[in-house]
Amino acid sequence: MSMIFFACVVRVRDGLPLSASTDFHFNQDFLECRKRLKALSSILAQYPSRGTVKGRDLSIHFLSSGDIACMAICSSTYSTVMAFCFLEELQWEFAASYDMTSIGLAxxxxxxxxxxxxxxxxxxxxxxxxxxxxxxxxEKMEEELKFQPPVQLKLEDMELMNGMANGGHAGVHVEVVPTYRMQRVTPLGILSLVLNIMCGALNLIRGVHLAEYSFQCYLYLFYSSARKMKTFVLLFSVCLCNIYLYGLRNLWQIAFHIGVASLSSYQILTRQLMEKQPDCGV
Structure with a gap:
């Protein structure tokens, strides 16, 4: 029976499935075809926008545009033109429903x-x-397929991609690494090397002189600051000594004046007492 059995929408850059139709087919051929479709979806970026994988009973068709691709599993007797018409309409519907930002962030x-x-x-x-x-x-799709026919793939290629050949292991492609020989240095290259060495040496000398000058400036500033600090401490100490000595001298003078005043008061008081005593003559 000619019909479309399965369809899905995937992201081209990594093969992430975005949406798919519900499966109602569980026969072995269909399940094997689904595995091949999954293997193909991860490498769609390597192929043109249209492609077909022909099989004995089932075929896979894909149509990619931008970052999305629509894929379908159809019976081998289903029209290729009709299959791509279906994929194109499916692609329009998906592009109209979702923006590229949400597709990229999925x-x-x-x-x-x-x-x-x-x-x-x-x-x-x-x-x-x-x-x-x-x-x-x-008619439109038929003209497009004539102008740009879909790439034709084989189911054997899909089996190798899916790792089903050679006892479950894909064949290893061995490639001989080319050997490279070093070429002789030209006179221009030697001159360039010498000039680069000279420029490097000059920059090194300038760097040493700059470091030495910076160190001398630092020492000058350090010793100049030290001398200024010593002068400040000395003057501050002299001021403290003057204040201390001036205070002691004032205290001595105050004590002296207090002593003199006390002695004078005592003499005056004694004289007044002696004048008030009566005479004791016989």
Whole structure:
């Protein structure tokens, strides 16, 4: 039966699945085809915008534009033109529903799972349509495929990508590393080397002189500051001594004047007492 079995939208740069139709097919051929589709989605950036993987019963078609790609698993008898018409319409619907910023920021698989409803509607419409019902889209896509045919891949290539060949291990591609020989130095190269060495030596000498000058300036400032500090301490000490000595001299003078005043008062008081005593004559 010619029909579309599965469709999904992935991000091209890393193959992250953004949305996919619900699976109702569990036969072994379909599951193997899904594995190949997953392997292909991770390397879509290596291929052109359109491609087809032909198989005996099932085929994979993909259409990429910008950072998103639409992929579908169809029966091998399903029309290639109709398959790309389906992928193109699916791509328009997704681009109209989500902006590139949200697509670029998506970090988990199936971040736009709600788009599954639109995938199912478009898939049902194309499964029930024929060439004459979509005449305009058919003719346009047919011309595009003639002008730019899709790249044709083989299922064997997908098996190697998925690691299913050679007992579950992909073949190792061995490439001989080319040997390189060093070329002789030209006279111009020697001259350039000598000039670079001379410039480096001159810069080194200038750096040493600059360091020496800076050190001398630092020592001068240090000793100059030390002399100024010593002078300040000396003058401050002299001032303290003057204040101390002046205070002691004033104290001595005050004590002397107090002593003299006390002695004078005592003499006056004694004289007054002697004058008031009566005479004791016989």
């Amino acid at each position: 970090s988990r698989p199936y971040a736009f799972l709600e788009f599954d409803n639109i995938i199912q509607k478009v898939k049902c419409r194309f499964n029930g349509a024929n060439r004459f019902q979509m005449k305009d889209n058919w």
